[in-house]
Amino acid sequence: MKILIADDHALYRDGLRLNLNNLLPEAQILDAASFGQAIDVLKNNKDIELILLDLDMPEMSWEDGIKNIKELMPDLRIGVISALEDAHIIKKALNLGVCCYLPKNINTKVLNSALCLVLNGGTYYPPALINQAADNMNLANGKKLTARQFEVLRYLAQGLSNKQIAYQMSVSEATVKLHINALLRAMGATNRTQAVIKAQKMGVI
Amino acid sequence: MKILIADDHALYRDGLRLNLNNLLPEAQILDAASFGQAIDVLKNNKDIELILLDLDMPEMSWEDGIKNIKELMPDLRIGVISALEDAHIIKKALNLGVCCYLPKNINTKVLNSALCLVLNGGTYYPPALINQAADNMNLANGKKLTARQFEVLRYLAQGLSNKQIAYQMSVSEATVKLHINALLRAMGATNRTQAVIKAQKMGVI
DNA sequence: AGACGGTGATGAAAATTTTGATTGCGGACG
DNA sequence: CGTCCGCAATCAAAATTTTCATCACCGTCT
Numbered sequence: 464m465k466i467l468i469a470d471d472h473a474l475y476r477d478g479l480r481l482n483l484n485n486l487l488p489e490a491q492i493l494d495a496a497s498f499g500q501a502i503d504v505l506k507n508n509k510d511i512e513l514i515l516l517d518l519d520m521p522e523m524s525w526e527d528g529i530k531n532i533k534e535l536m537p538d539l540r541i542g543v544i545s546a547l548e549d550a551h552i553i554k555k556a557l558n559l560g561v562c563c564y565l566p567k568n569i570n571t572k573v574l575n576s577a578l579c580l581v582l583n584g585g586t587y588y589p590p591a592l593i594n595q596a597a598d599n600m601n602l603a604n605g606k607k608l609t610a611r612q613f614e615v616l617r618y619l620a621q622g623l624s625n626k627q628i629a630y631q632m633s634v635s636e637a638t639v640k641l642h643i644n645a646l647l648r649a650m651g652a653t654n655r656t657q658a659v660i661k662a663q664k665m666g667v668i
Numbered sequence: 669m670k671i672l673i674a675d676d677h678a679l680y681r682d683g684l685r686l687n688l689n690n691l692l693p694e695a696q697i698l699d700a701a702s703f704g705q706a707i708d709v710l711k712n713n714k715d716i717e718l719i720l721l722d723l724d725m726p727e728m729s730w731e732d733g734i735k736n737i738k739e740l741m742p743d744l745r746i747g748v749i750s751a752l753e754d755a756h757i758i759k760k761a762l763n764l765g766v767c768c769y770l771p772k773n774i775n776t777k778v779l780n781s782a783l784c785l786v787l788n789g790g791t792y793y794p795p796a797l798i799n800q801a802a803d804n805m806n807l808a809n810g811k812k813l814t815a816r817q818f819e820v821l822r823y824l825a826q827g828l829s830n831k832q833i834a835y836q837m838s839v840s841e842a843t844v845k846l847h848i849n850a851l852l853r854a855m856g857a858t859n860r861t862q863a864v865i866k867a868q869k870m871g872v873i
Numbered sequence: 874a875g876a877c878g879g880t881g882a883t884g885a886a887a888a889t890t891t892t893g894a895t896t897g898c899g900g901a902c903g
Numbered sequence: 904c905g906t907c908c909g910c911a912a913t914c915a916a917a918a919t920t921t922t923c924a925t926c927a928c929c930g931t932c933t
Contacts, residue, residue: 609906609907609908611907611908619861620865621865622857622858622859622861622862622863622864622865622866624858624859624891624892625891625892625893626891634909635909635910635911637909637910637911637912638908638909638910640892640893640894641908641909641910642908643892643893644893644894647893652827653827653829653893654827654829654892654893654917655861655892655893656824656827656860656861656864657827658827659827659861659864659865660825660826660827660864663868814880814881814882815881816881816882829916829917829918830917830918831917839882839883839884840883840884840885842883842884842885842886843882843883843884845918845919845920846882846883846884847882848918848919849919849920852919858919859891859918859919860918860919
């Protein structure tokens, strides 16, 4: 497995590389110090499966960076590891399709669990972010979605099936169904498509 | 049944009223000459079931007019009868939730068929508009949606079930299923929610 | 003018898969 | 103790897929 680390701080890259070598001894770790460099590396290594990306790097905005990477390799999984923790930025990154957002000050244990999840095709977002987004939904009768329900809603908004959502969240399909049932009722929707449309109209996804 | 005609041309209102009286002898027809007047009439007649609305009227923009009416009576069915035939305007009106768009120069026979449809809870849009919108979708491999498939897609985008779409389009559920199967395949989607999301990303709904 | 083929729309049926609703249970946490 | 999350099971409904059929329309060919 090939992984690319993109961060402009050499020492941080070294630390993350060491960490990854422990988690995946057989993985090949490449690195880049800027968006431009990352794109060059990707051009020359089409078999890279995951990029771990800082947002605060030179040569272009992080949004353009992500868009250019997506354009170059639409199926590449992009994980963000960033000191930027502004909720607006995180939300924007999620909407651009990154599969995880890891704050740089995350503790190593949580980091490793999140990395394992992501390395196995899953996703990770900081719980505080999910909680806040769920809280931002104005539902009738004072109803609220829990963080997990909101996560499921975000997957529904990508058109995933219950099976696919279960896989992404590493839970059983039965659990996903319970979350879906609950969020449909809270949102006053009768099916998943309606729930997604309502959430879009509320501006939460 | 109560119907409100909103048009600033008195003679047009008279003509439409006569026409409606023929179609529905027992209906009660009210009228208004502006958006403001229409809103006043609606406030005083909560049992109005359908409003037939010109877009080019005084006192506010047609968009604000529709939004204000929707706010006042969310379940009221709004039909547009307008000389404005710009595709952009028609699309905007549809997206604001009007249930039909009738050009003023429509021939009386087609008008009456369309009115019958709408009076029975259905919807009507000029075929040329639907064809154009369908053609605007950039699908892979030169694929295109037919006008009917696109109509079904628009209903999917409102979160309707197959049964509900069949009812709206006055066709059988079997027919709807066929259209859905065809549009899913043309769009490369595996389920209706994905199809809606893809269409949204293409900017066609 | 008529035949023919292709396309789109309609309708039906059947099978399979997915979804949604409901109920019950156990553990963790505040 | 209540809520949330996880899991399972059952059932009904809906969705998806596939196949078959008919009809109308249009363009092409004879």
